[in-house]
Amino acid sequence: MNRAISQIEQIIADIGFTGLGNAHSGIISAVKNAAAICRELEMELGEDLCNALECAFLENDIESAEVVFCRLCCYCECVSN
Amino acid sequence: MDWKYIVINEWGRDASKAAACFAAISDDELISAANKGTFKRAAKDLESGEVKLTLRGEFPEKGAAEVSFADGIVTAGKTIGEYSCSCPSKTVCRHIIGAAMVIRRFIEDNPAADVDGQERSTESLSENISEISDMVTDNKGNADEEENIPKKSSKIDEVYINEIKRTVVGILRKGIMNCGNIEQETLMSLSLKGGRGEYGRIASMCRTASADIEAMNSRSPAFEPLKASLLLGRIINTAEALIGEHGAELMENEGYTDRGDGYFIGLGAYPYRSKSGFAGITVLLYEKRLGEYFTYGCGLSDIYEKTADAASEESFKKQLKRHCHWANEVSLDMISGNSFRLINFKADGKNRISSSKQTDCIILCKVTSDSLPEEVRIIPPVQEYDYFMGGGRERFFVREISSLEDLRFDRAEQVLHFSAVSSERVCLHAELLHSSVNERAERFIEENEGRDLSGYAMVFRASRRAVIPVSIIGMGGVNNFFFK
Numbered sequence: 001m002n003r004a005i006s007q008i009e010q011i012i013a014d015i016g017f018t019g020l021g022n023a024h025s026g027i028i029s030a031v032k033n034a035a036a037i038c039r040e041l042e043m044e045l046g047e048d049l050c051n052a053l054e055c056a057f058l059e060n061d062i063e064s065a066e067v068v069f070c071r072l073c074c075y076c077e078c079v080s081n
Numbered sequence: 082m083d084w085k086y087i088v089i090n091e092w093g094r095d096a097s098k099a100a101a102c103f104a105a106i107s108d109d110e111l112i113s114a115a116n117k118g119t120f121k122r123a124a125k126d127l128e129s130g131e132v133k134l135t136l137r138g139e140f141p142e143k144g145a146a147e148v149s150f151a152d153g154i155v156t157a158g159k160t161i162g163e164y165s166c167s168c169p170s171k172t173v174c175r176h177i178i179g180a181a182m183v184i185r186r187f188i189e190d191n192p193a194a195d196v197d198g199q200e201r202s203t204e205s206l207s208e209n210i211s212e213i214s215d216m217v218t219d220n221k222g223n224a225d226e227e228e229n230i231p232k233k234s235s236k237i238d239e240v241y242i243n244e245i246k247r248t249v250v251g252i253l254r255k256g257i258m259n260c261g262n263i264e265q266e267t268l269m270s271l272s273l274k275g276g277r278g279e280y281g282r283i284a285s286m287c288r289t290a291s292a293d294i295e296a297m298n299s300r301s302p303a304f305e306p307l308k309a310s311l312l313l314g315r316i317i318n319t320a321e322a323l324i325g326e327h328g329a330e331l332m333e334n335e336g337y338t339d340r341g342d343g344y345f346i347g348l349g350a351y352p353y354r355s356k357s358g359f360a361g362i363t364v365l366l367y368e369k370r371l372g373e374y375f376t377y378g379c380g381l382s383d384i385y386e387k388t389a390d391a392a393s394e395e396s397f398k399k400q401l402k403r404h405c406h407w408a409n410e411v412s413l414d415m416i417s418g419n420s421f422r423l424i425n426f427k428a429d430g431k432n433r434i435s436s437s438k439q440t441d442c443i444i445l446c447k448v449t450s451d452s453l454p455e456e457v458r459i460i461p462p463v464q465e466y467d468y469f470m471g472g473g474r475e476r477f478f479v480r481e482i483s484s485l486e487d488l489r490f491d492r493a494e495q496v497l498h499f500s501a502v503s504s505e506r507v508c509l510h511a512e513l514l515h516s517s518v519n520e521r522a523e524r525f526i527e528e529n530e531g532r533d534l535s536g537y538a539m540v541f542r543a544s545r546r547a548v549i550p551v552s553i554i555g556m557g558g559v560n561n562f563f564f565k
Contacts, residue, residue: 009307019256025264039368066250066317073314074468081466 100191123178148180155180337427349552418559479520525562
């Protein structure tokens with residue numbers, strides 16, 4: 001679980017720092033990677049959120065990305081604690 | 082208040098046009114932005130010195146209106162967050178407060194007229210504050226602004242919450258790295274608008290977010306991208322929740338309520354320093370009859386005026402010994418190491434005791450390790466994690482120890498780890514973050530490593546992540562090692 005959370009934390013830090021509107025391919029592949037780790041660890045909600053975030057970035061849907069990002073922040077903090 | 086100001090109109094146009102660009106900021110908002118002491122000092126400065134208001138243009142033109150004092154020049158803004166001062170203070174200083182009062186008087190003296198020629202009244206920035214009773218006339222004789230909390234309104238101020246959400250979403254979209262003074266000041270302004278009442282929590286988050294942007298821009302090691310990003314998410318989630326079905330549950334209940342009399346045991350004092358630079362001392366207390374922990378906090382007096390040496394060792398020591406609390410003007414040093422009775426005390430929902438001058442404090446006797454009640458030795462269970470509460474409250478407890486062992490300094494994390502070992506060889510892992518405010522405590526732990534501390538009890542506070550020492554109590558009394 002720590003592996004998944006570390007990956008998600010890295011994504012959150014990168015997105016917050018560079019901006020939702022500036023998500024580059026590196027962030028998108030990190031999100032894909034996080035989804036895969038969550039799938040492997042059977043962290044369903046984590047996987048769903050990462051998949052949703054990846055879709056939002058690929059479709060350039062910033063509003064959906066923003067909603068998913070906020071949920072991911074909440075998920076990350078709740079799971080870490 | 083009887084004071085005069087001089088207007089120098091270099092702009093050359095009608096003064097009422099200039100006045101119309103600004104907003105009158107009420108005394109309540111000014112006190113919320115700084116504190117009552119700074120407010121009173123600002124008022125005194127206005128009465129005793131010559132103040133000049135120079136008009137150079139139409140706001141928001143840069144330098145449109147400047148208020149000059151003997152030792153500072155303030156550029157006026159529309160909100161308190163937009164005011165800036167030439168003095169070294171990094172916070173809302175007495176010059177800014179004084180300048181806002183001058184601008185307000187200027188607006189009153191030059192009422193604005195709208196396009197149709199009808200007189201338009203200027204509005205205070207925060208309409209919520211109009212519910213607060215007059216804080217300026219200090220009828221209760223209480224010098225601390227904590228007493229003056231707005232009554233809880235039944236409606237959520239959606240305009241304010243949406244404004245916060247819009248601002249933070251904007252920051253999230255462009256990225257913290259692309260944020261500068263504008264975002265920093267907007268967040269600070271939103272924080273000041275929320276004040277310390279029912280929107281205190283979200284206001285506090287906005288203040289922290291503002292401090293994060295400042296830290297990032299100044300390349301300070303205090304900037305942590307993950308924490309800053311998580312905070313943006315938390316602010317948006319909190320704003321959404323406040324507007325949602327259960328919004329009222331998230332409103333702060335920060336009001337102080339009468340608790341009558343209490344019998345307290347002082348368990349030591351520890352310093353705090355926030356990211357935005359505020360610092361102070363918290364005293365940990367245990368109320369015997371209720372079986373509950375309370376805290377009593379006090380900011381450093383000089384923190385609002387000075388900058389570089391405001392949170393120095395000397396300042397903390399001075400504050401600890403200052404006799405200014407409650408009606409009997411006791412010191413933090415006295416209450417942190419003694420049992421005492423409080424008559425007519427007030428506390429808020431988080432068991433933080435008010436500094437009301439209507440509260441009497443009667444010191445009873447010194448606290449020693451053998452006079453501690455059994456209940457304080459019980460370690461409270463970990464509370465369920467509450468996302469909107471920022472994790473939850475700290476837990477406090479006292480542990481009998483016989484030695485401090487296994488000291489290890491983690492250079493990467495800058496944390497001093499150690500074990501507090503009891504006479505039965507049960508180890509409790511504790512830690513101290515390396516910082517200027519914790520230096521003396523770190524030295525104390527290092528100097529006492531391996532020493533026989535039988536008969537001593539150590540006081541701890543525990544968050545979800547760490548157990549942190551507060552003080553050590555022996556037969557001689559409480560040792561506040563953060564300050565000695």
